[in-house]
Amino acid sequence: MPDRPSSARLTASPSGRRRDLLRTAQLNAAGWAAVAAICVIGAATGLAATRLTGTPSWLTTPAGAAAAFAAVLAADRRKWANMPTTYSWTDNPTEVQRIASALQHAGIDATADTADTADLEQPTLRYLNRDYRRVARAFRAAGLPPPPRN
Incomplete structure (x- = not known):
């Protein structure tokens, strides 16, 4: 049987990348x-x-x-x-505003912004990293894919 690399990789994290020990610093x-x-x-x-x-x-x-x-x-x-993060999943600013309002109603400090990328205004949701689990739960409840873990 020829040696071939496996199509499935065994990783510790679901995203396929190794988690760093420190999240805010790259130490030399x-x-x-x-x-x-x-x-x-x-x-x-x-x-x-x-x-x-x-x-x-x-x-x-x-x-x-x-x-x-x-x-x-x-x-x-x-x-x-305490660092903010952004997530964009649609081109519809009203959808982003609807989710931001639902998150604010749940007590999460979330805002709907627009990010300029390649001369396009992309609607984005801005929230703090500490609120990831609650944001992901709200996305699943709304039938949307949750944001990736940072």
Whole structure:
């Protein structure tokens, strides 16, 4: 049997692309070194906690580093959640306005805009990344394809 690549790829995400660890930053070597330095500071804090509390260092040192890395991830996710995103699925501005009004009625800060692309005005829906699940739920309820996950 000849060796052929499989037509189906096994991926971790439904969109076929690997998720980055940080959503708002593309780190180079210096950036990753800064993240590592933050983790070292967290480990040193854990070691200091060992001296103060008498807890074994094999427990507090990695916990301090993990807590520092979790803080970096939490700050990145918070920044990403507050970033606006746009979605366009139709050329009909009244349809976009109808969905934006329904989302606003549901308590989501969504607006209907027009984006200039290649000398065409494309109606788009603008909302915050943190509201993705609620927006996707509203799209499914309206019988429309939900926006892709960012």
